[in-house]
Amino acid sequence: MIGFRLFLLLDSLLMALPARWRKNFFIFLAYLACSLDRKRKRIIHQNLNFAFQEGLSDAQRTEIERYCYKNLALNFLQVMENRRNTQADLRSKVTFKNKEVVDRLLEQKKAIIFISAHYGNWEIGATALADLITPTLSIYKTLNNKAFEPYLLEARTNHRMDMYEKSGALKHLSRALxxxxxxxxxxxxxxxxxxxxKVDFFGHPTYHSSTPAILSRKYDAPIVGLYIYTDDEENYTITFEEPIEVKGDDEASIVAATQRQVDALEKVIRANPKFWFWCHKRWKEEYKEIYAG
Incomplete structure (x- = not known):
């Protein structure tokens, strides 16, 4: 609890600074972490080797490694700012591409299953979706340090997001849809x-969550992917993918719909790989050996 109170003091001090100063402070922390954290850097390179084989140069791998830390720092900064941001603040930073896809579904009174990834500034992406497009229900994983949980949830619930813990979340998702x-x-x-x-992800048979496809089939809710991109880390574009609908009642229909989601995700990552969360052991269930050593 003392640690959290000290963190709140730091939060107040940082938020009193100009935005540029805050951003530079977090970029500096990311630089330190990248310099000192050998374990996480090893995971990044293990994932890159597995996904791209020899398809990346040393310079590209280094850029991706460094940006992983920077992006994590900027997402944490975004949590701080989201606790204070208004709808107008989000509107000034975020634009939407292919928004007519979502507008059409909302006009039809359709429940939508939005899917995304830890790609780019996912914190501003999630809050902009809920605050500027339509309220959403989302899932979170309980933090190891419970004192920080209300802080994190406030940054999201302030922007029309209902949050439920991952354990037992299916009933809340089902009720909403x-x-x-x-x-x-x-x-x-x-x-x-x-x-x-099992689907194909970066050329490897990989387990991937079938929850969106199962819910889509049960509640006749289209699946819409969205991914966020930035050129300057100040202005962001959220692009909506074309809807995926599950019509069949068999397992093959679930697999096919899940593969379409994975194909879209992989295409986005390949286009700009530095924005993805490479420091996570994505293939730990199927290919434990790639993380050995």
Whole structure:
């Protein structure tokens, strides 16, 4: 608790500074972390080797490694800012591409299953979606330090996001969709045979969450992917993918819909690989050996 109170003091001090100073402070922290954290850097390179084989130069790998730390720092900064940001603040920073896809579904009173990934500034992406497009229900994983949990949740619930803990979350997702409300899910984390189906991801058979496809089939809710991009880390563009709908009642339909989601995700990552969360052991369930050593 003392640590959290000290953090709140730091939060107040940082938020009193000009935005540029705050950003430079977090970039400096990212630089330090990248310099000192050998374990996480090893995971990044293990993932890159597995995904791209020899398809990246040393310079590209170094750029991706450094940006992983920077992007994590900027996302944490975004959590701080989201606790104070207004709808107008988000509107000044975020624009939407292919928004007509979502507008059409909302006009039809459709519940939508939004899917995204830990790609780019996902914190501003999630809050902009809920605050500027449509309220959403989302899932979070309980933090090891419980004192920080209300802080994190406030940064999201302030922007029309209902948050539920991952354990037992399926009933909340189902209830929302049944009422015609929209939900948002992050789909890029490690999965297994209990909660996913096997698809092809970066040329490797990989378990991937089948939850979006199962919910889509049950509640006739289209799946819409969205990914956020920036050129300057000040202005952001959220692009909506074309809707995916699951019509069949068989397992093959679930697998096919999940593969379409993965294909879109992989295409986005390949276009700008530095924005993805490479420091996560994405393939730990299927290929433990790549993380050895």
């Amino acid at each position: 049944k009422k015609g409300e929209s939900v948002s899910l992050m789909i890029d984390q490690a999965s297994n045979a209990r909660s996913g189906v």
